[in-house]
Amino acid sequence: MPVKPFKLRCRYCNQPVDWPPQQPRCPRPTCRGPLQPKRNITFDAHLIELAATGMWRYRHLLPPTPDNPITLGEGWTPLLRLEPDSDQLLYVKNETLNPTGSFKDRGAAFLINTIQGQEKIVIDDSSGNAGAALAAYAARAERQARIFVPAAAPEAKKAQIRRYGAELDEVEGDRDAVAQAADIFAQRADVFYASHVWHPGYALAMQTIAWEIWEQLGRRAPEWVILPAGNGSLLRGVRWGFRALQKAKYIKELPRLVAVQVANCAPLAAFMAGTYRAGRFQARPTRADGVAIPNPPLIEAMAAAVRKTRGRVVTIVEEAIRQTQIDLAQKGFYVEPTAALPYAALPQLQPHFSLNDTVVLILTGHGFKAQ
Numbered sequence: 001m002p003v004k005p006f007k008l009r010c011r012y013c014n015q016p017v018d019w020p021p022q023q024p025r026c027p028r029p030t031c032r033g034p035l036q037p038k039r040n041i042t043f044d045a046h047l048i049e050l051a052a053t054g055m056w057r058y059r060h061l062l063p064p065t066p067d068n069p070i071t072l073g074e075g076w077t078p079l080l081r082l083e084p085d086s087d088q089l090l091y092v093k094n095e096t097l098n099p100t101g102s103f104k105d106r107g108a109a110f111l112i113n114t115i116q117g118q119e120k121i122v123i124d125d126s127s128g129n130a131g132a133a134l135a136a137y138a139a140r141a142e143r144q145a146r147i148f149v150p151a152a153a154p155e156a157k158k159a160q161i162r163r164y165g166a167e168l169d170e171v172e173g174d175r176d177a178v179a180q181a182a183d184i185f186a187q188r189a190d191v192f193y194a195s196h197v198w199h200p201g202y203a204l205a206m207q208t209i210a211w212e213i214w215e216q217l218g219r220r221a222p223e224w225v226i227l228p229a230g231n232g233s234l235l236r237g238v239r240w241g242f243r244a245l246q247k248a249k250y251i252k253e254l255p256r257l258v259a260v261q262v263a264n265c266a267p268l269a270a271f272m273a274g275t276y277r278a279g280r281f282q283a284r285p286t287r288a289d290g291v292a293i294p295n296p297p298l299i300e301a302m303a304a305a306v307r308k309t310r311g312r313v314v315t316i317v318e319e320a321i322r323q324t325q326i327d328l329a330q331k332g333f334y335v336e337p338t339a340a341l342p343y344a345a346l347p348q349l350q351p352h353f354s355l356n357d358t359v360v361l362i363l364t365g366h367g368f369k370a371q
């Protein structure tokens with residue numbers, strides 16, 4: 001029921017591309033830039049389908065998918081006050097309660113639905129969570145999946161991918177090496193590269209997090225949204241979602257988006273400071289494997305999402321991660337190291353908050369996945 005056909009364009013060369021794209025990047029061989037919506041989606045609250053499961057209540061606000069979406073119940077996760085007795089309006093959006101334990105389920109579910117009816121193997125390269133999500137939805141859709149992971153990815157994440165029945169391809173080297181291996185395999189005609197980094201559908205599905213926060217706060221936007229940033233699909237998608245609400249005049253101001261990285265791997269912080277050099281960024285190991293991405297291909301778009309919302313980039317020292325996980329667990333929230341980063345960022349952000357600001361932390365992944 002979407003009103004107009006949905007169109008994409010290349011962020012670099014403006015090449016128009018129809019929805020759904022046949023490959024996740026710009027089709028021009030000399031460009032291969034990231035695809036994004038030709039224009040921002042305009043939100044319309046009348047199109048929310050209240051009886052639909054999970055994030056599919058927003059089906060008519062997203063690019064078209066089949067009438068009966070393949071779903072495991074992803075989305076519509078709880079938004080809860082972190083400290084109900086405190087004066088501060090601090091909320092957590094608990095994405096650990098998605099079917100595979102991370103926010104990536106939204107993107108994976110959405111992409112699986114864009115290829116209904118096509119006989120294709122689905123692949124992705126992932127540090128673990130995106131791979132587990134794609135493996136689960138491939139299983140649900142009775143499709144073959146092949147996931148490229150760093151050999152050093154957490155065992156629990158690899159085990160989860162295998163259990164869903166996906167083929168696991170363990171690649172030696174860093175995340176860039178893993179992405180390269182997937183890119184080569186994706187040249188096969190029977191392969192759909194469900195790239196959580198490049199495929200615009202992935203970030204588009206993340207808009208539903210913004211829309212849910214807006215609904216769950218009683219149809220208003222928070223002043224701040226704090227999230228971990230690795231490859232940027234969550235950051236970009238949340239921005240698009242709030243932008244769609246702003247464009248339709250449901251909210252006045254965009255929330256300020258805070259991208260949290262680790263001090264051992266903070267390419268976005270370097271980019272904002274003007275010291276980042278693409279492909280040359282050196283990272284040190286971190287327990288927060290979800291943000292261990294030294295050279296995010298869409299770094300310029302990530303920086304734009306932060307700048308255009310008057311947001312910030314915050315880095316967390318390695319030593320603070322475990323204690324933050326413990327602090328969150330003692331409030332009842334069991335999260336993996338990457339998901340602890342937004343809470344760890346609070347002390348650095350307190351001076352920037354105003355009295356009565358509503359602050360939302362996105363808890364991205366479950367503690368069962370990585371200690």
Ligand SMILES: [Zn+2]
Nearest residue numbers: 010013026031
């Ligand atoms: Zn292009």
